[in-house]
Amino acid sequence: MSRIPPSAPSELKGDQKKAHDEMASIADDIFGDTFVYKRDDGALVGPFAPLIHTPAMAPLFMHQAVEMGKIPGLPQKARETAILTTGSYFKAAYEIYAHEKVAVAKTELTRDQVKKITSGEKPDDLDEECSIAFDTAMELVKKPGPLSKQNWDRLNKAFGQQGALALIHFVGYYCYTCVLLNGCDVPVPDGEKKM
Incomplete structure (x- = not known):
């Protein structure tokens, strides 16, 4: 059970209601039905539930994700590899659950590759771009210093400077997301499970 349970929209007022509505709208556009981020009563789950209680942070969180997705040069399969690698290090249940689904639905990554990445292991059959994403994300989360x-x-050769920076942004953003999820003990949604 999350330390900050989801709140139905009918329970929210003022800035919290505004934050809820904005996050729900953006999440609908970005994720569609790829994974559960909203209950049947409209309550947001995952990182969105605690963000409602710090409503000034909610639009910043969402808009940063949107803007990072616009940075050119980083293929979605490499991005999802980096996100899953970051989640595997932090063992953030909801982040792993959500991005396992995104990776399988929207990239060429296989279920077996995704399972291995989320267990913290590098699959032998990753292509070069995903291999670079895994190695870089793992180094950034595990090794202090530059x-x-x-x-x-390797990053710059594979993705160019903007793609390299995009990958670093995604690792940093998902470090923050995983800490938020773990600090609030956010679980996988009821009725759902990780791969």
């Missing part, structure tokens, strides 16, 4: 020159050079 990213190695080797991984920086």
